[in-house]
Amino acid sequence: MQSLSKVAIIGGGVIGGGWVARFLLNGIDVALYDPAPDALAKVTGLIENAERAYDELLGVNRPLTGNLSLAADIESAVRGADFIQESAPENLSLKRSILAEIDRFAPHQTLICSSTSGLRPTELQKGLSHPDRFMVGHPFNPVYLLPLVEICGGEQTSADSKSRAAEIYQSLGMKPLVLAKEIDAFIADRLLEAYWREALWLVKDGIATVEEIDDAIRYGAGLRWAMMGTFQVYRIAGGEAGMQHFLSQFGPSLKWPWTKLMEVPELDGDFIKLIARQSDDQAGELSIKELEQIRDTGLVGILKVLQKMDWGAGQVLGDYEAMLKAAKPASELDLRKPLPLFQTNIKSDWIDYNGHMTEHRYLQLFGETTDALLTYIGMDAAYLATGQSVYTLETHLRHLKEVAQGERVSVTTQLLGLDSKRVRLLHVMTLDRNEEVLATTEQMLMHVDTKAGRGSDFSAGLAASLSQIWTAHQNLQVPDFTGSGIRALTG
Amino acid sequence: MQSLSKVAIIGGGVIGGGWVARFLLNGIDVALYDPAPDALAKVTGLIENAERAYDELLGVNRPLTGNLSLAADIESAVRGADFIQESAPENLSLKRSILAEIDRFAPHQTLICSSTSGLRPTELQKGLSHPDRFMVGHPFNPVYLLPLVEICGGEQTSADSKSRAAEIYQSLGMKPLVLAKEIDAFIADRLLEAYWREALWLVKDGIATVEEIDDAIRYGAGLRWAMMGTFQVYRIAGGEAGMQHFLSQFGPSLKWPWTKLMEVPELDGDFIKLIARQSDDQAGELSIKELEQIRDTGLVGILKVLQKMDWGAGQVLGDYEAMLKAAKPASELDLRKPLPLFQTNIKSDWIDYNGHMTEHRYLQLFGETTDALLTYIGMDAAYLATGQSVYTLETHLRHLKEVAQGERVSVTTQLLGLDSKRVRLLHVMTLDRNEEVLATTEQMLMHVDTKAGRGSDFSAGLAASLSQIWTAHQNLQVPDFTGSGIRALTG
Numbered sequence: 001m002q003s004l005s006k007v008a009i010i011g012g013g014v015i016g017g018g019w020v021a022r023f024l025l026n027g028i029d030v031a032l033y034d035p036a037p038d039a040l041a042k043v044t045g046l047i048e049n050a051e052r053a054y055d056e057l058l059g060v061n062r063p064l065t066g067n068l069s070l071a072a073d074i075e076s077a078v079r080g081a082d083f084i085q086e087s088a089p090e091n092l093s094l095k096r097s098i099l100a101e102i103d104r105f106a107p108h109q110t111l112i113c114s115s116t117s118g119l120r121p122t123e124l125q126k127g128l129s130h131p132d133r134f135m136v137g138h139p140f141n142p143v144y145l146l147p148l149v150e151i152c153g154g155e156q157t158s159a160d161s162k163s164r165a166a167e168i169y170q171s172l173g174m175k176p177l178v179l180a181k182e183i184d185a186f187i188a189d190r191l192l193e194a195y196w197r198e199a200l201w202l203v204k205d206g207i208a209t210v211e212e213i214d215d216a217i218r219y220g221a222g223l224r225w226a227m228m229g230t231f232q233v234y235r236i237a238g239g240e241a242g243m244q245h246f247l248s249q250f251g252p253s254l255k256w257p258w259t260k261l262m263e264v265p266e267l268d269g270d271f272i273k274l275i276a277r278q279s280d281d282q283a284g285e286l287s288i289k290e291l292e293q294i295r296d297t298g299l300v301g302i303l304k305v306l307q308k309m310d311w312g313a314g315q316v317l318g319d320y321e322a323m324l325k326a327a328k329p330a331s332e333l334d335l336r337k338p339l340p341l342f343q344t345n346i347k348s349d350w351i352d353y354n355g356h357m358t359e360h361r362y363l364q365l366f367g368e369t370t371d372a373l374l375t376y377i378g379m380d381a382a383y384l385a386t387g388q389s390v391y392t393l394e395t396h397l398r399h400l401k402e403v404a405q406g407e408r409v410s411v412t413t414q415l416l417g418l419d420s421k422r423v424r425l426l427h428v429m430t431l432d433r434n435e436e437v438l439a440t441t442e443q444m445l446m447h448v449d450t451k452a453g454r455g456s457d458f459s460a461g462l463a464a465s466l467s468q469i470w471t472a473h474q475n476l477q478v479p480d481f482t483g484s485g486i487r488a489l490t491g
Numbered sequence: 492m493q494s495l496s497k498v499a500i501i502g503g504g505v506i507g508g509g510w511v512a513r514f515l516l517n518g519i520d521v522a523l524y525d526p527a528p529d530a531l532a533k534v535t536g537l538i539e540n541a542e543r544a545y546d547e548l549l550g551v552n553r554p555l556t557g558n559l560s561l562a563a564d565i566e567s568a569v570r571g572a573d574f575i576q577e578s579a580p581e582n583l584s585l586k587r588s589i590l591a592e593i594d595r596f597a598p599h600q601t602l603i604c605s606s607t608s609g610l611r612p613t614e615l616q617k618g619l620s621h622p623d624r625f626m627v628g629h630p631f632n633p634v635y636l637l638p639l640v641e642i643c644g645g646e647q648t649s650a651d652s653k654s655r656a657a658e659i660y661q662s663l664g665m666k667p668l669v670l671a672k673e674i675d676a677f678i679a680d681r682l683l684e685a686y687w688r689e690a691l692w693l694v695k696d697g698i699a700t701v702e703e704i705d706d707a708i709r710y711g712a713g714l715r716w717a718m719m720g721t722f723q724v725y726r727i728a729g730g731e732a733g734m735q736h737f738l739s740q741f742g743p744s745l746k747w748p749w750t751k752l753m754e755v756p757e758l759d760g761d762f763i764k765l766i767a768r769q770s771d772d773q774a775g776e777l778s779i780k781e782l783e784q785i786r787d788t789g790l791v792g793i794l795k796v797l798q799k800m801d802w803g804a805g806q807v808l809g810d811y812e813a814m815l816k817a818a819k820p821a822s823e824l825d826l827r828k829p830l831p832l833f834q835t836n837i838k839s840d841w842i843d844y845n846g847h848m849t850e851h852r853y854l855q856l857f858g859e860t861t862d863a864l865l866t867y868i869g870m871d872a873a874y875l876a877t878g879q880s881v882y883t884l885e886t887h888l889r890h891l892k893e894v895a896q897g898e899r900v901s902v903t904t905q906l907l908g909l910d911s912k913r914v915r916l917l918h919v920m921t922l923d924r925n926e927e928v929l930a931t932t933e934q935m936l937m938h939v940d941t942k943a944g945r946g947s948d949f950s951a952g953l954a955a956s957l958s959q960i961w962t963a964h965q966n967l968q969v970p971d972f973t974g975s976g977i978r979a980l981t982g
Binding site (some may be wrong): 418 | 505613618631632637640641658666668670671672674677681682683684685686687688689690692693694697698700701703704705707708709711712713714715716717718719720721722723724725726727728730731733734735737760763764767769770771773774779782783784786788789790792793794795796797800802803804805838840844845850851852853854857858875882883884885886887888889890899907908909910912913915930933934935939941944947973974975976977978979980981
C-alpha cells in the first residue's frame with residue numbers, strides 16, 4: 001500500500017480537504033478537482049492545520065509531504081490515479097454524474113470511494129461500467145486526525161475491493177470498519193442522528209441552551225466515549241453481575257417516556273435563528289479557526305494518552321507510528337563523526353511559563369537519543385527480556401540557548417569513553433535552521449543485570465558495536481567543557 | 492463549603508459508592524447506610540480505584556482522606572449530617588419511603604439530593620416536611636472522576652437550595668449544571684437514551700455487533716465529545732459560513748429515514764443473551780476491575796490534557812487544584828535545614844521500559860522543586876510579567892536508586908552559593924518510606940532579563956529572601972560529591 005503514488009480527490013470542502021491533507025502528509029501526491037474558485041485557499045488552510053497537528057502527534061518523522069496539483073477537470077484528476085476519493089455535495093444525481101465521469105476516465109482497477117454519509121452505495125454505483133470497485137468510505141471530521149472510516153459496499157461491490165480499500169485506509173493510520181450489511185447512514189451516523197434530533201428537541205422545547213446541552217456531554221459521558229462505546233461503559237456499570245443482569249434491569253426504564261422519539265422538530269427560520277444565536281453565545285470570542293485548533297490540540301493530546309495505554313484509537317496510532325518507523329531505511333551511520341541519532345519538532349506541551357522548552361524536556365530528548373544509540377548497538381525488546389538493560393548513572397546538562405515551540409532540533413552523540421560495563425558520552429543539541437548549539441549533555445551509562453540490580457558486562461554483541469564506535473570516536477576532538485563540574489560561586 | 496464535616500450517603504452501589512469516594516477524598520467524613528451485607532467490600536473497592544486515580548490526576552496533595560462509618564439505619568446516618576446524597580434503586584415508592592425517613596431525622600436545613608436518573612423531583616418530594624431542600628443531583632459513573640452533576644429541582648425546591656447544592660458540588664471539583672426546567676431524564680440521559688435505543692436496534696437488526704457499534708464511536712466522534720458537544724462540533728463543520736447556513740443545509744437530511752425512531756426494541760431473553768454474548772467477546776480476557784482501571788487511567792490522562800489546555804472538564808480540574816492549593820496553610824519553613832519544598836507520588840506515565848521512573852522525570856520533579864523555591868522567595872506571575880525570570884544554566888544529576896510507580900518521594904533543597912545574579916543549589920530526592928536517597932541534582936540558576944535575554948541582578952525582594960536562606964544554609968555541611976564533574980573512564 002506504500003506504493004500509492006497518485007490519488008485523486010474530487011471535492012475539496014471540509015471533508016475532501018481533510019482527505020487531501022491526510023494523503024499528502026502520508027507522502028502521497030494528490031490531484032484535486034474542485035470547481036470552487038477558492039478551493040485551493042480552503043484546502044491550504046486545512047493542510048496547515050494538519051501539519052501542525054501531525055508535528056505534535058507523531059513521535060517519528062512523518063514522510064515528506066506529497067505534491068498537490070489542482071486538476072482542471074475530473075478527467076485529468078483521475079487519469080492514472082491509484083485511488084479515488086469522492087467528496088462532492090450530498091445530492092444523488094450530482095454524485096451519480098460525477099461518479100460516471102470518474103468511472104469513465106479512471107483506470108479500471110482503481111478503487112473509487114465516496115465520502116457520502118447519507119446515500120446508499122447500491123444507488124450510487126448504478127450505471128457504472130465497473131461498479132465492483134465502488135464503495136462508500138465514510139470518514140469523520142477532522143479527516144486528518146480521526147481514525148474511523150466506515151466501509152460500506154453496495155450490491156455490486158466486490159469483497160476484494162472492500163479489503164483493498166481497508167488496507168489503503170489502514171496504511172494512512174486509519175481504522176476501517178467494514179459493514180456487514182448495507183444500511184442508510186451506516187453505523188456512526190445512525191447514533192449521531194438519534195442524539196442530534198434529541199438535542200434539537202431540548203432546544204426547541206426551551207429545556208436547555210446549546211451550550212448547556214454540549215456541557216451535559218463534554219463534562220460527563222463524552223469523556224468516556226473517547227475510550228469506550230456505550231456497550232462497554234454499561235458492561236462496567238453492570239459490574240460483576242454481568243451484562244445480562246444489567247440489561248434485565250435496564251429493560252423497563254427504556255420504555256419510560258424519556259425521548260421525543262415520534263417526531264422531528266421543524267427546522268424553520270425562527271428555530272434556526274435561535275440555535276445560531278445560542279451557538280454564537282457559546283463560542284464567545286473564538287473564531288472557527290481557533291476552535292479548530294483547540295479541537296485538534298485536544299484530539300492530539302487524547303490520542304497520545306490512548307497511545308500510551310495501547311488502547312482504542314491510540315493503538316491505531318501506535319501501529320501507524322511503528323509502520324512509519326519501519327518504512328524508513330536503516331541508514332548506515334558514518335562512525336567517523338558524532339552520530340546524528342535524533343531529530344524532532346519542539347511540541348507545544350514542552351513549553352513552560354517562560355515561553356520556551358522547559359528544562360526536563362531537554363533531558364527527555366537527550367534520553368531519546370540515548371535510546372536511539374542503544375537501539376543502534378542492538379539493545380531491543382528481546383535483549384531487555386533477558387534481564388539486561390542500560391541505566392543512566394549521572395548527567396551533566398548545560399543550557400546554552402532557549403528554544404521555542406515548532407522549532408526543529410537535532411541531537412548528535414559522541415563517545416567519550418568505554419569500559420566493560422560503562423559508556424561515557426556527549427550529546428549535543430543544535431537548532432536545525434542555524435546549527436546553533438542549544439544544550440549539551442554528558443552522561444555516564446552503565447550496563448545492568450536488572451534482576452540483581454547491579455552493574456554487569458555488556459553482552460558480546462553490544463560491546464562489539466560500542467568498540468567499533470569508540471575506536472572511530474577516539475579520533476574526535478573532546479570539547480574542553482567535558483569532565484568538569486558546576487563551579488562554586490564566590491559572590 | 493470547605494466546612495462540610497459530615498455527609499450521609501444512602502445506598503452504596505456503583506453510584507452511591509462513587510459518591511462515598513468523592514467525599515472521602517475531599518477530606519469529608521461519610522456515614523454510609525446500605526442494607527446489603529457486602530456493602531463495605533464494594534465501597535472499599537471503589538475507594539481504592541478513586542485513590543489510585545486521584546494520585547495520578549492531581550498535581551497537588553489531596554486532603555487527608557475523611558473517615559467512613561457504616562450506619563446501622565437511615566436515622567443514625569443522617570442525624571447531624573451537613574449534606575445528604577441518596578442513591579437507592581430506581582423505584583418511586585422505595586425512594587419515597589427512604590426520603591421520608593431522611594426528611595424526618597436530618598437537620599431541617601440540610602440539603603437532600605437524589606442521584607436518580609429517571610424520576611422527577613416533583614414526584615419524589617411529595618409528602619416531605621421540608622420539600623424545599625430536596626432536589627435531584629444526578630452524577631455520572633465513575634462519580635469520583637467525571638465532573639458533571641445535573642441539578643434539577645421540583646416544584647417545591649427553593650432556588651436557594653439549588654445554588655447551595657451547586658456550591659457544594661463545585662467544592663468537590665464537579666461541574667454542576669442547573670436545569671432551567673424539570674423534565675424526565677434531565678439533559679444528558681435524554682441524549683444517551685436516544686443513542687442507546689438506536690444502538691440496540693443496530694444489534695437487533697443484525698447490522699453490527701456491540702463491538703463494532705462501540706468502535707464506530709470511540710475511533711471517531713467519541714474522541715471529539717471529550718472536548719466539545721455536537722453543537723460546537725457542527726459549528727466548526729459549518730466553517731466560516733456559520734451555524735445558520737449549516738443548519739439550513741442540514742435540515743432536509745434530518746428527515747431521511749435514518750433512525751428507527753418509532754419503536755423500542757423488545758428486550759426479550761434471546762436479545763439480552765445475544766448482547767451479553769457479544770459483550771463477552773468484546774471484553775475478551777479483561778475483567779470488570781481491569782476495565783475500570785483502563786477507563787480511569789484514560790479519564791485521568793484526558794482530564795490532564797484538557798487541564799493543560801484550560802478547556803472544558805480540564806478547566807474544572809484546574810480550578811479544583813487551585814482551590815486545594817489555596818486551602819493549604821503556607822507553612823513557615825525552618826531555614827536551618829534543607830528546605831522540604833516538594834512531595835509527590837510517582838505517576839504511571841513516568842515509568843519507562845525498565846519498569847521504573849524514567850530519567851527526565853527526575854529532572855521534572857527537581858524542576859518543580861526549583862519552581863517551589865522561586866515561589867517561596869516571591870517569584871510569581873506578576874514578577875514574570877515584568878520581564879524577569881530565573882533560568883537554569885547547568886544541572887548535574889546523579890541517579891542512585893530506581894523508584895517505582897506509586898511510591899511517595901520528597902525533595903529538599905540546600906543553597907550552595909549565591910551572588911547578585913546566580914544561585915547554586917542542591918536538591919536531594921528521598922523515598923518517603925525509608926528515607927533512602929534516590930537522586931541528587933546540583934543546579935546553577937541565573938536571574939534573567941527575559942526581553943534582553945541576558946543575566947540581570949535579582950530584584951531586592953528576591954535577593955533578600957535568598958540571602959536569608961543562604962545565611963542560614965552556610966552552616967550546613969556541603970556534601971563531597973558537589974562541584975565535581977563526570978569522571979573519565981580509563982577502561
